[in-house]
Amino acid sequence: MDAITFLQFDFPSILLGSLAALGCGLLGNFLVLRRQSLMGDAISHVVLPGIVLGFLVTGTVDSLPMMLGAGVAALISVGLIELIRRLGRVEPGAAMGVVFTSMFAAGVLLLEQSGAGGVHLDVEHALYGNLESAVWLEATGFGDLLRPEILADLPVSVTRLAVVNLAIVAFVALLYKELKLVSFDPLFADTLGISSRLVGTLLIVMVAVAAVAAFDAVGSILVIAMFICPAATARLMTDRLGTQLWISAGVAVASGILGYFAAALGPQLLGVDMSVSAAGMIAVVAGLFQTVAMLLAPRYGVLARRRLQRV
Amino acid sequence: MKIDHVSGGATKIALAEAGRRDVLDPGSPLAVAGLTVAYDRKPVLWNASFSAPEGELTAIVGPNGAGKSTFLKASLSLIPRLSGEISVYGKPMEAARGDVAYVPQRSSVDWDFPATALDVVTMGLYRQIGWFRWPGRKDRERARAMLELVGMEAFSDRQIGQLSGGQQQRVFLARALAQDARVYLMDEPFAGVDAATERAIVDVLRKLLAEGKTVLVVHHDLETVPLYFSHVLFLNAGTVASGPVTETFTAENLQKTYGGRLAATQLAALGEAAKVRG
Amino acid sequence: MPPWFEAFLSAFLLSAGYNTAVVAVGSALLGAGGGAIGAFVLLRKRSLVSDAMSHATLPGVVLGFLFGLAIFGDGRSLPLLLVGAAFTAGLGMLAVNWIKANTRLTEDTAIGTVLSTFFALGMVLLTVLQSLSVSGQAGLSGFLLGSTSGMLASEAMTIAVAAGVVALAVLAFFKELTLLCFDEGFAASTGLNRNRLDLTLLVLLLAVVVIGLKTVGLVLVIALTIIPPVAARFWTERVGRFVPISAAIGAFGSYLGACLSASAPDLPTGALIVLILFALFLLSLALSPVRGILSAFIRHRRFQRIVHVRQGLLALAHDEPILEPITRRLMKRRGYVTGDLRPTESGWSAARRIARDQALWNLWREDCPDEAHALADWSLRPIDEVLPRDMVADLEARLGLKAEPARGATA
Structure with missing residues (x-):
């Protein structure tokens, strides 16, 4: 692999994967702490009907209306989940299951009916993403990384994810204190006049934004994995929320890079000529990170716990 | 004009339900009138009225399921109420958040949360700090001072899950102290704590009292009511009786609230304890 | 087809x-x-x-x-x-x-x-x-x-x-x-x-x-x-x-x-x-009809009305102000109070009835606190409809009330 092919073909994909992982991974910390891990799962599923509707309404595969549609679908589903949970007095998981399966089913039917299936909209695409298709043909050398006019030719999905990531970092930085408070003790937050519902809703809105921005490039399964695995890994490594956020960010980016290389180079190293799904591989690597942490984390790993019990 | 044929034993009941006049009393630290809270169309609290005596320590007692925690939560507008008016020094609760501090039950949060004792106490200052801003050095110093007040300064950097139950309770108390409120509502702060912590909590309560604060505590241990508190509120689905411990903490009121739960001898002993203290 | x-x-x-x-x-x-x-x-x-x-x-x-x-x-x-x-x-x-x-x-x-x-x-x-x-x-x-x-x-x-x-x-x-x-x-x-x-x-x-x-x-x-x-x-x-x-x-x-x-x-x-x-x-x-939104809504409204009217009548009986707007509205609509919140004749009579009922309920709660907070009807339905007659008669005797004529009769 020479520098130019790396820059032209691998670099944009790595950038996409890592950016998607980073944004979702940061927000995932609060989902995991609030026992809402599966909110990421539910939201990534309801993105499908949203984009199909966005397509049907505007008739274009332009990303903005489709993202708007997805965002609206995500918010509707969150409202519906809350409604079912309260009226049916069922656990949040069951309410989520009802909503996201139904909305996904609606998306599938809409897709079949609308003929949108022909224009690069299909279910498999929504699940698996299309990480490898990102290219940066204008790049001619590493010097281009510093030249704005050539950087501007990076795929639009990269720019979009970069902007969304900035928004996520700003959100977490500005509302760090509030997020921490409502995740730990929502009732107390309410007595302070810091509405736990408002902060919780803002978090879900950001999750929806992250999921919608990332899914087109990396697919919803990677989005789900990134909401959970880096945060869960970090949760096992530390008892400080700040440290946890940094670790999760590191794990997310490392999964993005290592996963991509494992997918691109792994088979060649094994001497077989094939390409495997990069998005899938990134999620698998994130899962491996978490497995290692579950077993070997200094204090909360299974081995450390066993040793403690024996003493 | 009052309907007078509701006389005899009913007069007392009528009085117990009175206090609704105090609602608009702007001098009352916490006035609750006609509070009804229902879960699933079954009232947990029915027409409860109470006006907290200013600068006093009031124990809220009653059997399990009598609605004591619900009373605190509904007073704080944390859960919806079917009817009832609530005011803090004449202001609605939403406008008086800065005046009221709350100590929830220890079991209401996940202690495995990645936060230190100091982090949790600092949360008591979040309202003063304001949205979007991070706690500064001064805030941390104040939080540390509060930890010192409850004898926990040595544990400020400890993750909260690694503290004992009593220590966790002290952290919650320090968080409420950091709020520097006028009215303190505490939900079972004495539940499951060690003797040393119990003394430390009593010290804090006395200190609050000395500063002229009004404190309401949901309390389980009837024996210590006359020792720790000056006033008592008996709750069972509604307000049964309330007033100074010396007058109200009587065998009769205990019997009315707890019924067959307390043996007669125990009741007599508790009533005696109240009189001795008075 | x-x-x-x-x-x-x-x-x-x-x-x-x-x-x-x-x-x-x-x-x-x-x-x-x-x-x-x-x-x-x-x-x-x-x-x-x-x-x-x-x-x-x-x-x-x-x-x-x-x-x-x-x-x-x-x-x-x-x-x-x-x-x-x-x-x-x-x-x-x-x-x-x-x-x-x-x-x-x-x-x-x-x-x-x-x-x-x-x-x-x-x-x-x-x-x-x-x-x-x-x-x-x-x-x-x-x-x-x-x-x-x-x-x-x-x-x-x-x-x-x-x-x-x-x-x-x-x-x-x-x-x-x-x-x-x-x-x-x-x-x-x-x-x-x-x-x-x-x-x-x-x-x-x-x-x-x-x-x-x-x-x-x-x-x-x-x-x-x-x-x-x-x-x-x-x-x-x-x-x-x-x-x-x-x-x-x-x-x-x-x-x-x-x-x-x-x-x-x-x-x-x-x-x-x-x-x-x-x-x-x-x-x-x-x-x-069991737990659907529509029936839940209707039943919640009905329940809310019962609670508010009862509390309003108790306030009348105890000569206390009626504070909440919903209570005021419901009391007016039922003709228990006039437009300027003065009790009417029927308001007095209903208040008397409810005050008696509440006094009996409260007395019963003192006798059996356990059952009181387990009973969904406590203080919501007329006590005569929930408890057996002899029990109510006993409570009435202790309150010093003579058994009142059937509900709805004016005193």
Whole structure:
């Protein structure tokens, strides 16, 4: 692999994967702490009907209306989940299951009916993403990384994810204190006049934004994995929320890079000529990170716990 | 004009339900009138009225399921109420958040949360700090001072899950102290704590009292009511009786609230304890 | 009659050919099994474990295909694919349990971890398979969203028989599972092994998920075990009816979906079944007289009125101000107070009645505090309608009241 092919073909994909992982991974910390891990799962599923509707309404595969549609679908589903949970007095998981399966089913039917299936909209695409298709043909050398006019030719999905990531970092930085408070003790937050519902809703809105921005490039399964695995890994490594956020960010980016290389180079190293799904591989690597942490984390790993019990 | 044929034993009941006049009393630290809270169309609290005596320590007692925690939560507008008016020094609760501090039950949060004792106490200052801003050095110093007040300064950097139950309770108390409120509502702060912590909590309560604060505590241990508190509120689905411990903490009121739960001898002993203290 | 409806009707009446009939009956059996199992799982609060299982089937399906390819030269054997699916889904289920039991991570995180990494592994394997470019792999995409069109008779039969077996297994374990979900303490005392029963429940859930793969697809199969019980929640407060209602909703929805799919072979069967189940759920949510939105709203309003009017009358009786706007409005509307909040004659008489009733209720609470806060009617309905006559008479005697004439008579 020479520098130019790396820059032209691998670099944009790595950038996409890592950016998607980073944004979702940061927000995932609060989902995991609030026992809402599966909110990421539910939201990534309801993105499908949203984009199909966005397509049907505007008739274009332009990303903005489709993202708007997805965002609206995500918010509707969150409202519906809350409604079912309260009226049916069922656990949040069951309410989520009802909503996201139904909305996904609606998306599938809409897709079949609308003929949108022909224009690069299909279910498999929504699940698996299309990480490898990102290219940066204008790049001619590493010097281009510093030249704005050539950087501007990076795929639009990269720019979009970069902007969304900035928004996520700003959100977490500005509302760090509030997020921490409502995740730990929502009732107390309410007595302070810091509405736990408002902060919780803002978090879900950001999750929806992250999921919608990332899914087109990396697919919803990677989005789900990134909401959970880096945060869960970090949760096992530390008892400080700040440290946890940094670790999760590191794990997310490392999964993005290592996963991509494992997918691109792994088979060649094994001497077989094939390409495997990069998005899938990134999620698998994130899962491996978490497995290692579950077993070997200094204090909360299974081995450390066993040793403690024996003493 | 009052309907007078509701006389005899009913007069007392009528009085117990009175206090609704105090609602608009702007001098009352916490006035609750006609509070009804229902879960699933079954009232947990029915027409409860109470006006907290200013600068006093009031124990809220009653059997399990009598609605004591619900009373605190509904007073704080944390859960919806079917009817009832609530005011803090004449202001609605939403406008008086800065005046009221709350100590929830220890079991209401996940202690495995990645936060230190100091982090949790600092949360008591979040309202003063304001949205979007991070706690500064001064805030941390104040939080540390509060930890010192409850004898926990040595544990400020400890993750909260690694503290004992009593220590966790002290952290919650320090968080409420950091709020520097006028009215303190505490939900079972004495539940499951060690003797040393119990003394430390009593010290804090006395200190609050000395500063002229009004404190309401949901309390389980009837024996210590006359020792720790000056006033008592008996709750069972509604307000049964309330007033100074010396007058109200009587065998009769205990019997009315707890019924067959307390043996007669125990009741007599508790009533005696109240009189001795008075 | 439009042609699609004709096709639907003949499928519905089981007269659209052997295959279609087998698929429809198999779907109904599967729906019944899924509804019943799902009801138990909902009560154990573990509904989304099925989400982890269903996603974890993907690597198994691909492995099953590769295995078949290596041994028989053809991967397209449904039983083999399903065995593979069950194998990795089982691993996924064990992984969820292991993470929950051995780490500080909560169940939702465990489920999310398993579903995303197992599915991602399946994606990787699928791309490996694609680069092998062998025939028949296109059929695997049917497992994603489910498809019954072009299903072989033998395949339809396999699914129907397996679904029947699961439904029978649910019946066989019905008593034990009911005990497990409704009365854990009793279940333990009768010597039932709770852990083993929980595992049995999960294995049955796994069976539903795996068998439903081909018809409903792995993304949506969990709907079979989640939507029917949540819909059934709205129809009954009684535990004994909950499971059968859930099974009936599952069976009916799946049957209808399969028949519709026969009339529209282009549409994915899974999506149709799920949307029909969702429609049944919406109907239940909106219209059920037991717990539907409409009846809940009406009953809440009625309850609110009772409480406010009663509190308003008590305030009159005790000569206290009526503070809340709703109370004032209700009191005016009933003619208990005039426009400027002065009590009317009927207001006085009602207040007197309610004050007496409340005094009796309060006295009774003093006698029996335990029963008082357990009794839903305490202080809400006239005491004469709730407690036996002699009890009320006794309370009245102690209050110093003579028995009052029947309700409604003016004093």
